[in-house]
Amino acid sequence: MIEFKNVSMQFSDDRYAVQSVDLEIQKGEFFVLIGPSGSGKTTTLKMINRLISSTEGEIYIKGRTISDYDIYELRWDIGYVLQQIALFPHMTIEENIAVVPELKQWKRTETNQRVDELMFMVGLEPTTYRHRKPAELSGGQQQRVGVARALAADPEIVLMDEPFSALDPLTREKLQDDLLELQRRIQKTIVFVTHDMQEAMKLGDRICVMNEGKVVQVGRPEELIQHPVNPFVREFVSGAARHVDHQAFELTTISQPMPQEDLLGDEVVSIHATLEEVLSRLVEHEExxxxxxxxxIGLITRQAVIQYLAGTSAERGETHE
Ligand SMILES: Nc1ncnc2c1ncn2[C@@H]1O[C@H](COP(=O)(O)OP(=O)(O)O)[C@@H](O)[C@H]1O
Ligand SMILES: [Mg+2]
Known part of the structure; x- marks a missing residue:
């Protein structure tokens, strides 16, 4: 769906924001870009809809180089959600969501119907909210409007740049859950930027780890845990683990209880082990x-740990004794 071939963005003689990036993002994939601040995530994202131009290489969407697309069509046909809640303050929620359909000169009835549908989709009751102004909504609700707006003209691709990082942890978790649920239904190709590994593990089908403008590793969450290509990735992954550690990690919550006789011969870990220790042992052992x-007393699999890191509360609930 989206392909980067040897793409660089050089902003001065000897400095690159992004350097020699090769990526292939599949249709319907939830693709996460992660890395520390200044690693080139935003630049990578903005090159897709030509908000920033590459200085080398080519980016293709559906096999066509992006310079072949009309720039307005390209931007209108790609949804975009920013970290800074970027709604027009003087416009109502309805008007904010309808920006792209208006630009595309949809019929009024068609736009109205679409606004209703989207507001339901992101969990905002249309009759209550459509005529309000952004300032009358909470941060989380405003960001839901941002998501609705990005989806308004039914784009195949949605770009999201740290959309939830300004929100409090609870709201953030709720929006992550809802976005996952939404993605299961609408199957867009989503490129999502974050600097939070836990968020990346929860949302990403695949995760692309960036550092200093370069792609360090691309892989499914379990691949990053099992086979980090270098200490940088390992550190990033265990950073997510440490984050969880602080919330009183208990091995019993993710282990599957089993009778003694079924647990012979495998590698053993103490119930008191930290999550980091468990992760490092799971690099070599399947369970x-x-x-x-x-x-x-029980068995821990890689999958269980990944699900735990991903923070899916349903999984936690299920395995809790
Ligand atoms: N036009 C520019 N002029 C100077 N520096 C830039 C420019 N664009 C990007 N950079 C630098 O490139 C690096 C990558 O930026 P960015 O893509 O915004 O990173 P991230 O989103 O991962 O924080 C940063 O060090 C940033 O300061
Ligand atoms: Mg950024």
């Missing part, structure tokens, strides 16, 4: 047996 007071 680990949990031992408590000298007794083997």
């Amino acid at each position: 680990l047996v949990v031992e408590k007071d000298g007794e083997r």
